[in-house]
Amino acid sequence: MRRLPLAAILLFCVSSLFAGDAPVVSILSYHEVVPGGVPPFKTHPPPGFPDNPTEANRYTLDSKVFAEQLDYIAKNYEVIPLVDLVDYISGRRENLPSKSVVITVDDGYLSTYKEIFPLMQKREMPFTLFVYPQIVDLGKNYLTWQQIAEMAKAGVDIESHTFSHPLLRAKNHPEMTPDAYGAFLKHELLDSRNLIEEKTRKPVKFIAYPYSDVDPTVTLATRQFGYEAALYDSLTGARLSRSTRPMHLVRYAVVHDTSLDQLKAVLP
Numbered sequence: 486m487r488r489l490p491l492a493a494i495l496l497f498c499v500s501s502l503f504a505g506d507a508p509v510v511s512i513l514s515y516h517e518v519v520p521g522g523v524p525p526f527k528t529h530p531p532p533g534f535p536d537n538p539t540e541a542n543r544y545t546l547d548s549k550v551f552a553e554q555l556d557y558i559a560k561n562y563e564v565i566p567l568v569d570l571v572d573y574i575s576g577r578r579e580n581l582p583s584k585s586v587v588i589t590v591d592d593g594y595l596s597t598y599k600e601i602f603p604l605m606q607k608r609e610m611p612f613t614l615f616v617y618p619q620i621v622d623l624g625k626n627y628l629t630w631q632q633i634a635e636m637a638k639a640g641v642d643i644e645s646h647t648f649s650h651p652l653l654r655a656k657n658h659p660e661m662t663p664d665a666y667g668a669f670l671k672h673e674l675l676d677s678r679n680l681i682e683e684k685t686r687k688p689v690k691f692i693a694y695p696y697s698d699v700d701p702t703v704t705l706a707t708r709q710f711g712y713e714a715a716l717y718d719s720l721t722g723a724r725l726s727r728s729t730r731p732m733h734l735v736r737y738a739v740v741h742d743t744s745l746d747q748l749k750a751v752l753p
């Protein structure tokens with residue numbers, strides 16, 4: 486292979502630095518959205534979550550606040566499907582709008598169907614639901630497979646949030662033998678994927694890790710069980726670009742008291 490002259494390499498580096506319109510993307514995650522911002526029933530903790538009363542409403546937003554955030558985003562950014570971002574950073578897609586936002590929703594609360602879905606549809610915004618099968622069909626405040634299938638049919642991207650929403654790292658399961666831990670990862674990563682695919686009749690390619698609990702072993706297993714991209718949260722979010730690795734997509738979790746200014750600070 487011929488070596489590039491140093492001048493050409495320098496020119497490339499400098500032009501990349503100053504490419505003002507290089508696409509930048511932020512990913513947001515939401516959980517529950519209900520009128521008034523207080524869940525009508527006790528929904529936290531759902532199965533899999535530790536019981537922590539101070540966290541009760543932390544992940545629940547007022548529908549009005551959510552709608553205002555969507556309107557702000559609509560005015561200033563393009564909302565793109567997660568798959569477009571993954572295709573772009575994987576080299577399967579040429580370009581993206583210069584500033585865009587990916588919207589994701591976690592877990593599987595009824596409000597995904599009752600509140601979030603219509604508010605997003607009204608604005609023709611795509612979104613991804615990361616659902617874990619153990620929460621589905623559990624009762625009046627959780628999604629049913631029928632509602633999930635209906636949303637999938639309407640174009641909502643339904644992906645995996647594991648099977649039962651556990652911590653995934655081996656250090657959090659000291660009681661497990663290596664074999665038991667392998668079987669545990671297989672169940673959480675592969676069985677969830679297979680079941681969601683069966684229910685939606687669409688491929689599942691992405692995962693959001695519960696509690697953002699991930700290490701290189703978990704990442705390796707995630708790849709091994711067929712996922713193309715993995716997401717976890719950080720307190721500051723991240724502005725993602727072409728060099729972002731698909732197994733390390735960082736999101737910003739919008740919570741009950743996230744202000745519009747805080748939100749603006751994490752957007753591209």
Ligand SMILES: [Zn+2]
Nearest residue numbers: 591592695696
């Ligand atoms: Zn979750």
